[in-house]
Amino acid sequence: MKILNIVGARPNFMKVAPLHRAFRAYPAIDSKIVHTGQHYDARMSDVFFNQLDLPQPDYYLGVAGGTHTQQTAEIMLKFEEVMTRERPDWVLVVGDVTSTLACALVAVRMGVRVAHVEAGLRSGDRSMPEEINRILTDNLSDLLFVTEQAGLDNLRREGIADAKIRFVGNVMIDSLVHYRQKASELNTVGALGLTPGGYVLMTMHRPANVDAEAGLTSIVQIVADTAPHKTVLFPLHPRTRANLVRFGLMDRLTAIPNVQLLEPQGYLEFLNLMEHAAIVITDSGGIQEETTYLQVPCLTFRDSTERPVTVELGTNQLLVDLNAETVRHHVAAILNGRAKAGVVPPRWDGEAAGRVASILEETSTQ
Structure with missing residues (x-):
């Protein structure tokens, strides 16, 4: 066959x-x-x-x-x-x-x-x-x-x-389970001079969030509000990077203290960074699943999700829009020990x- x-x-x-x-x-x-x-x-x-x-x-x-x-x-x-x-x-x-x-x-x-x-x-x-x-x-x-x-x-x-x-x-979880040890051996967290739980990991790439100046301005503000509490790691998707430059926001982002802008990461590097993050802030579908399995708090900028089990059973919380005040509230709650509890879904x-x-x-x- x-x-x-x-x-x-x-x-x-x-x-x-x-x-x-x-x-x-x-x-x-x-x-x-x-x-x-x-x-x-x-x-x-x-x-x-x-x-x-x-x-x-x-x-x-x-x-x-x-x-x-x-x-x-x-x-x-x-x-x-x-x-x-x-x-x-x-x-x-x-x-x-x-x-x-x-x-x-x-x-x-x-x-x-x-x-x-x-x-x-x-x-x-x-x-x-x-x-x-x-x-x-x-x-x-x-x-x-x-x-x-x-x-x-x-x-x-x-x-x-x-x-x-x-x-x-979920076959995505199959890869996570299979390569988790290999990712750990890379120790990307340590190579960046960080410690487990000492940073917030952020990814943003969906057109609805990064193709308009207003959305990107809110993203930059969210980074600025979060960085005083934890280092912000922000691997930049090519689309996001290009739009930050196009709207003249890159200089403002790079000027924020306690922020590390990274190139897109390999799967193993990103898995290691995700596993040890205090919080993941994203608009990705797959990351909602991976953080649920890893039991890492996840804030997702989507007004809906095709993966509702990550909200119903997992560690994912949907945030309807890029509102910096809302994010400040959720980040503070998580860092103060009030993270949403979650369990691993069946057959993951x-x-x-x-x-x-x-x-x-x-x-x-x-």
Whole structure:
């Protein structure tokens, strides 16, 4: 049985790494990796292949830049050529990026079954391209692998047949569990001259937060308000850095004492920084999950989340807008010992990829 695993953007690599590793345990499964090139900056792509022990992709499509529509069209055209050559039994897509939907569309058109890992997540916000990608990919897929109860509820509410749905857990957590010790040995925290619990880690990259001057001004104020209490570590996403420069805010940010601006970090470095942070302030989806597993307080700038279990059971708190006063209140509460308690959600145990591999292997005899 041949499976083509699709990666394109940074979060995909952490999800496909444990899946590819699990597939290799089955002699009957031929697992290949197709990298669309959606993230083309080496700091956002190549480093993850190296750190996650992923082999060089069997195919690199080299699609980079352009609008969502342009990327989707170019990925589809180039992936169609791969499909014609490989004739796989399954195309496995993960998450909600442009590459996920584009490759699922090609597979369905060519009569090849699609497996969607991290299915059923919904934010309720259709202005987000990721939400549209999730909905469409789930409706195209033959097997839907779910990370949390909300995913099951959403798919059933949308009329997806139970026979297609499997609750397997979270493959992102598989990578965290597998590489946690390796990340610890790097000791990125110590290399930056910091101590565990002595800093706040911040990441911001979503267009709704960083593409407007008002949003970025609030982010700079949040950094300024937090830095007197803890060192603020702020790895700058290329989009965020470019907009800080464009709006003339970079000098103001760099002038704040007790702030370390970093380049985008590798997976292992960031995992070490995340594990030992006093607080993580972010607008990332995946970080909500990872901090929940690590039991690190997380403040997320989103008016909704497709991962509600991180709020219901985990350590995540949603903050509807970039209000500096609200953040000051939450940071003070956490630093004074009033952090939101959390537990690790069901099946977030490092074994999700093995469940996916076992289920797909069973289909080879059906």
